[in-house]
Amino acid sequence: MESHIFRQYDIRGIVGLDLDPGVTEAVGRAFASHVRAATNSENPRIAVGCDNRVSSPELAAGLISGITAAGADVLDIGTVPTPVLYWAECAYGTDAAVQITGSHNPPEWNGIKLTCGRAALYGDAIQELYGRIMHKTVDTGEGNVERKEVLDEYIEDIAGRFTLERPMKVAVDCGNGSGALVAEKLFKALGVEVTPLFCDSDGTFPNHHPDPTVDANLEDLIATVCAGSHDLGVAFDGDADRLGAVDEDGQIVRGDLLLLLFGLDLLDRKGPGQRLVFDVKCSQALPEVFEASGGEPIMWKTGHSLQKVKMKEVGALLAGELSGHIMVADEYYGFDDALYDACRLIWILSCSQRSLGERVGDFPAYVSTAEI
Template identity: 50%
Template sequence: GRKKLKVVVDAGNGMGGVTAVPLYRALGYEVVELFTEPDSNFPNHHPDPTVVENLQDAIKAVKETGADLAIAFDGDGDRIGVVDETGRIIWGDELMVLLSRAVLRDKPNSTIIAEVKCSQNLFDDIESRGGTPLMWKAGHSLIKAKMKETGAALAGEMSGHIFFADRFYGFDDATYAGARVLEILSNTDKTLSELLADLPETFSTPELRVDCADERKFAIVEKIAEEFSQTNKVITIDGARILFENGWGLVRASNTQAILVLRFEADTEENLRAIQEKVEARVTEMIS
């Protein structure tokens, strides 16, 4: 058997701790609680696990307690953030690599959905393990509809919304997603960082937000797609994901705000910079 796992649960004074703490204890895990009392003033940090600053307490607790990982929740408990035993943040697309590997071991050939902001590593990894990766639009209602339509076993977003149809009901429950991470860890002698050590190193930007008037944002994305498609392959499922030889750049209009969302990924810092400069230059010209 394996040593008893120790997990830090940081609920950020949202609702996540109410379900996660008793469940994880009942499953036999040792839980270190951080801010698990619901308090809508959020006196410690805002419960949004996609923000680096909000995960600092969890990182510190992992290092101080020697925990195997930390699991952090958003306010209503449908988004998850994970920190490995070294204190490194595992973002949504990397977490999806871990989860999709486990799902594909149980259910080979499954369809797995991830949104357009996710790393190329995720899509490649799913494919290399015999799964069918499907790139789709960001937004939990859109993802849920696509899962129903395709019979996908798993779906996920950068934002930490993880949807399991495998052994679950197809909606985004972060307590459940965390339990699946704990299950994976308890069935191996490897640490969380070791389980993901074989992923190719890539360099990426966080989501970059650029102000852009509502009435112009969709037209600009369309124009970017059109222009770059002269020279590059462009995926237009949700915005424009422009493929370069050693990376990609995404330009999409936010559905909710007067902004464009940009993200970039490449195999080296240098290539990342080059792709980013090329795409940003055109976006800036069009906006001004």
């Protein structure tokens, strides 16, 4: 097993070269052993999901086999976007959660994202899993598997959190990623008039790569918005934990300005003194405007796992990155859910007669550090 696949925030590699069901089985057993120790439980319950890549179901089967072999129980929720897995961890009270996902990487890649106690594993904790595998310090047991369909319940929950104040027309580009399993149905449940783009699930991503931080991947969305009198367009990465957006004129709205919009709305509803955690790549407009509006901006390291830790440490209800990871703990669970974030953005805009472009146009123009 190659050590280089055990990275800072996840486990990731090329399928067939670095990753196969044997690798995911070993990771599952090591992770279940970690969870048993962390929770002091003989039979912890671990939620497992996978994205819509061709390789994901087989890798998930290996993972589940390893988890149960270490004595942990599995809640198998099947093929879902990553934030739906996080939601299931909270909604069903599991001790931990694991998602097989390649995120925004090319189709031949895949990976594993892990959480325990609603906190992402990263850094030394991921290296500890590698050490358990190499030194064979893993548990033995016999766990059970429960399979559950959760997408309809997720959609009902998220759509029920918002009431639009005016009609909204939105173009939605899922890039054939796992967000396609949810987005169109979710937005329609919210009452949005939807123009779908690449909202059929296809893990080979035949139309364009699902990474909204790359401008070229937004060209179809921009053309659709401009052609059809839309209020905005939204796009998701491959596992729907990052949000991209364009305004009514097809102008790209970067992640830091989306985060700022969320922050200003939070101040309007909660009052001054709210804290917002943002990463170092964001433009100066974010802290400048948020502070001038009565908020307390807190700059922190890039990395959504690090952002979530800092968010809890300082008691912030909002955190995010230029990359489009936005974490909301205001009447939500505080993890990066681009599907929820898109609904919240649409709702915020529906509460005002001003367009997305007009609102972003109020912000000073600064340069942000481009994603690479």
